[in-house]
Amino acid sequence: MTFNSIQYALFAPAVLLLYRRLPFRAQNVMLLIVSYIFYGWWNWIFLGLLMFSTVIDFVVAKRIHDSDDDRVRKRWLVAAISVQIGILAFFKYAGFFAESANAALQRLGLEGNIHVLRILLPVGISFYTFHTISYTFDVYRRRMEPTDNFVDFALFVAFFPQLVAGPIARARMLLPQLARPRRNPSSVQYQSAIALILFGLFKKVALADAVAPVVDTMFAAKTPTLLTTVIGAWGFAVQIYADFSGYTDIARGTSRLFGIELMRNFEQPYLSRNITEFWRTWHISLSTWLRDYLYIPLGGNQGGRFATYRNLFITMLLGGLWHGAALTFIVWGGIHGVLLAAHRAFRPRASLAAMLPEIRWRDAVKIFVTFNVVSLAWIFFRAQSIGEALDVTSGIFRLSSAGATADSMIIVFGALAIVFLTDIAQRNIGALRVVVTMHPLVRAGAYAAMILAILIWSGGTARPFIYFQF
Amino acid sequence: VRTTRTQKVLAGAALLTCLLSAEIAARAMEPRLSSAGTWPDGAISDQYDALTGLSRRVDRVDVAFAGSSMTKRAIDANVFASRTHTTAVNAALPGSSNVMLGPWLIHVVVPLLHPKTVVIGIDGRDFNDRTAHNGSYATLVTSPGYLQHTEDDSFLGHLDRAFSERSALIRVRRSLRTPANVVRALTTGPELEADSKCREKVGGNTGNNERFLDRYPKSWLKTYTATSQTRAIVDAIEGLEARGVSVVLLRLPSIYDYVRARPGEDDVEVYEAALERVVDETGVAVIDGRKTIPLGQFRDRLHLTCEGMATFTRLLVGGWEDSDAGAATVALPSTNILDEQP
Numbered sequence: 001m002t003f004n005s006i007q008y009a010l011f012a013p014a015v016l017l018l019y020r021r022l023p024f025r026a027q028n029v030m031l032l033i034v035s036y037i038f039y040g041w042w043n044w045i046f047l048g049l050l051m052f053s054t055v056i057d058f059v060v061a062k063r064i065h066d067s068d069d070d071r072v073r074k075r076w077l078v079a080a081i082s083v084q085i086g087i088l089a090f091f092k093y094a095g096f097f098a099e100s101a102n103a104a105l106q107r108l109g110l111e112g113n114i115h116v117l118r119i120l121l122p123v124g125i126s127f128y129t130f131h132t133i134s135y136t137f138d139v140y141r142r143r144m145e146p147t148d149n150f151v152d153f154a155l156f157v158a159f160f161p162q163l164v165a166g167p168i169a170r171a172r173m174l175l176p177q178l179a180r181p182r183r184n185p186s187s188v189q190y191q192s193a194i195a196l197i198l199f200g201l202f203k204k205v206a207l208a209d210a211v212a213p214v215v216d217t218m219f220a221a222k223t224p225t226l227l228t229t230v231i232g233a234w235g236f237a238v239q240i241y242a243d244f245s246g247y248t249d250i251a252r253g254t255s256r257l258f259g260i261e262l263m264r265n266f267e268q269p270y271l272s273r274n275i276t277e278f279w280r281t282w283h284i285s286l287s288t289w290l291r292d293y294l295y296i297p298l299g300g301n302q303g304g305r306f307a308t309y310r311n312l313f314i315t316m317l318l319g320g321l322w323h324g325a326a327l328t329f330i331v332w333g334g335i336h337g338v339l340l341a342a343h344r345a346f347r348p349r350a351s352l353a354a355m356l357p358e359i360r361w362r363d364a365v366k367i368f369v370t371f372n373v374v375s376l377a378w379i380f381f382r383a384q385s386i387g388e389a390l391d392v393t394s395g396i397f398r399l400s401s402a403g404a405t406a407d408s409m410i411i412v413f414g415a416l417a418i419v420f421l422t423d424i425a426q427r428n429i430g431a432l433r434v435v436v437t438m439h440p441l442v443r444a445g446a447y448a449a450m451i452l453a454i455l456i457w458s459g460g461t462a463r464p465f466i467y468f469q470f
Numbered sequence: 471v472r473t474t475r476t477q478k479v480l481a482g483a484a485l486l487t488c489l490l491s492a493e494i495a496a497r498a499m500e501p502r503l504s505s506a507g508t509w510p511d512g513a514i515s516d517q518y519d520a521l522t523g524l525s526r527r528v529d530r531v532d533v534a535f536a537g538s539s540m541t542k543r544a545i546d547a548n549v550f551a552s553r554t555h556t557t558a559v560n561a562a563l564p565g566s567s568n569v570m571l572g573p574w575l576i577h578v579v580v581p582l583l584h585p586k587t588v589v590i591g592i593d594g595r596d597f598n599d600r601t602a603h604n605g606s607y608a609t610l611v612t613s614p615g616y617l618q619h620t621e622d623d624s625f626l627g628h629l630d631r632a633f634s635e636r637s638a639l640i641r642v643r644r645s646l647r648t649p650a651n652v653v654r655a656l657t658t659g660p661e662l663e664a665d666s667k668c669r670e671k672v673g674g675n676t677g678n679n680e681r682f683l684d685r686y687p688k689s690w691l692k693t694y695t696a697t698s699q700t701r702a703i704v705d706a707i708e709g710l711e712a713r714g715v716s717v718v719l720l721r722l723p724s725i726y727d728y729v730r731a732r733p734g735e736d737d738v739e740v741y742e743a744a745l746e747r748v749v750d751e752t753g754v755a756v757i758d759g760r761k762t763i764p765l766g767q768f769r770d771r772l773h774l775t776c777e778g779m780a781t782f783t784r785l786l787v788g789g790w791e792d793s794d795a796g797a798a799t800v801a802l803p804s805t806n807i808l809d810e811q812p
Contacts, residue, residue, distance in 0.1 A: 405650070407648045407649060407650045410649045410650060411647075414649075440480060440481035441480060441481060441484050443481060444481040444482070444484035447485055451489065452489065455640065455643060456639075456643040456646050457647065458643075459614070459630055459644070
């Protein structure tokens with residue numbers, strides 16, 4: 001059941017109606033049950049794995065909290081993380097590493113016969129594993145008290161709007177909301193929730209899914225040219241942003257209807273003026289997770305310049321690997337690691353501004369350059385192999401427009417224009433203010449335009465959200 | 471910022487007005503919009519539009535011609551209809567082979583035009599299991615146009631059809647996804663005539679184009695087998711007959727196929743054996759038009775020129791009357807064109 005399916009369009013309102021009629025404690029129990037139903041819709045067998053992960057961290061966090069002995073606390077932490085990462089590694093990376101090892105052995109002239117497991121990847125495993133690890137880690141660092149209520153904790157792990165593709169919730173932010181009675185959303189919250197859901201659907205159906213076939217065609221071009229590469233790379237930049245941020249908007253909007261706020265995952269990333277700013281605004285829940293639970297434990301920027309660059313590179317490399325067991329993701333992470341380290345080396349103070357700046361004309365060149373660098377890196381993320389990525393990239397050197405149709409250009413450039421214009425409006429006016437301060441007639445026009453676009457691009461087999469595969 | 475009740479009502483009215491305006495605009499555009507973007511390519515899209523246009527004017531046709539672009543370029547259905555005093559349409563599907571004909575005829579042509587007889591134009595190429603067109607089959611049967619037209623039994627399919635019956639916006643929405651095609655359709659309008667006047671391609675007669683001759687034998691006729699394609703055409707014939715449609719096979723004019731371009735005669739035997747199997751299994755009537763057209767009336771050694779189309783149609787009319795009289799196999803007059811080859 002995906003957010004862009006008829007099933008979800010029936011499921012979410014039914015759950016909301018039921019939710020409104022229940023007292024607080026029963027609400028959490030009900031949300032937990034429907035979250036498990038939502039998850040079991042894909043594959044009920046993996047529900048057991050989700051529950052196992054939940055029980056492990058619930059128990060271990062309490063053990064950590066109850067002990068005053070640092071060695072015991074650390075042992076419990078390592079045990080919990082080992083189990084969680086072990087499960088993730090088994091399901092996600094076992095096949096990849098076995099295949100890579102076989103290939104390496106064969107190159108050395110040896111017989112590579114490590115058995116390669118072909119296992120179905122449980123949906124959302126990367127996300128809920130990070131949920132639970134962050135909880136246990138925070139309890140270990142004494143940043144929060146563990147919860148005594150198993151239902152609240154299980155709901156924190158499995159809350160259906162954010163279960164399969166984030167945002168990667170932090171227990172410190174979400175658990176307190178689940179532990180106390182929630183007020184009904186105000187009319188402004190309702191408005192903004194509906195606007196978020198509608199905007200998210202628009203981004204998914206009318207931008208990401210509209211651009212997807214064009215991107216597929218451009219990446220399949222037998223002889224890539226400058227235009228096919230540009231359309232392919234820019235198109236995928238739009239596709240993955242509209243797809244993932246669309247999902248997040250629907251998740252946040254749905255959650256808001258239940259009176260629960262999820263963290264923002266994107267802050268107009270393509271308006272970034274440099275790569276550091278990009279990573280402050282792209283997939284924020286992951287980048288801050290990597291910062292807090294990987295980069296800082298590695299030493300962060302405390303060990304001198306070289307150590308900082310090394311830590312940045314390792315963090316991004318593992319961030320790439322988190323997306324999937326493929327060399328393309330590792331190279332994508334590595335590219336960003338190098339870019340971040342290089343930016344840090346040449347502009348050490350560039351990332352220190354606390355507030356994201358309003359967009360001005362003078363930023364245009366920096367934004368254009370950053371967007372293109374990010375788009376080039378996306379080629380590796382999108383490609384099925386390093387060879388394909390290099391092949392597509394080589395198109396830059398063929399000055400030709402062959403392979404690109406008028407429709408492909410209209411669709412990709414049009415979608416890109418919509419992304420930039422809406423992001424500039426959100427950045428310069430404020431996301432919520434855009435919705436609530438807009439004149440009702442203008443708002444109605446905007447809603448009508450989005451509904452029409454969704455109608456035009458809907459139908460047929462719904463494409464799953466890209467991040468579901470991670 | 472609080473929204474007053476009046477503003478809410480106004481906003482609701484504005485939203486409805488926008489949606490209604492879009493529906494009105496879609497209704498206005500609908501006759502001019504083709505089904506571009508919903509079928510695998512423009513040729514199929516044009517053919518579908520032509521057939522749906524014709525289906526609005528006639529309840530059923532007597533004869534529907536089917537096959538690949540070779541059939542499309544071989545028969546002028548209007549001339550055929552006027553000479554045989556029937557209604558006829560050339561419903562050939564450019565880029566098709568036998569496996570595509572079944573779905574196209576049974577799920578698109580028959581429901582639209584209810585033909586009494588379907589004449590399937592065939593050539594050795596259509597029987598080749600390794601034809602380059604095999605990939606087109608999957609593309610056709612999974613295309614939105616095909617799924618929309620056929621009975622998609624899913625819940626969404628039903629929903630789609632229910633809304634499509636009521637809303638022009640829903641009906642034309644797939645066409646709206648290809649903006650350049652929309653502009654083209656709105657500025658030029660689609661061709662709704664099933665058999666538009668024959669036009670030569672730019673470059674005219676390319677009958678002596680050796681490159682064409684060199685290219686196809688290598689890519690299409692390599693390792694010739696005729697198993698799945700034979701099964702497919704048997705299934706198509708049986709499917710049509712089960713729907714009360716009689717079927718005739720028409721062997722299309724041929725210059726070089728299996729005679730000159732192929733080294734060796736083995737593949738000819740494979741094809742002939744396959745065709746014999748089809749006739750044995752289905753009892754279908756065959757009109758043999760292979761040796762009817764001189765080289766000069768071929769546009770590119772596969773497809774006929776307009777003059778060739780006129781000649782072949784005229785010859786077909788004569789054979790049609792014999793076939794109608796009950797002959798199992800009718801050979802059209804031979805011009806011994808195979809002897810003309812250099």
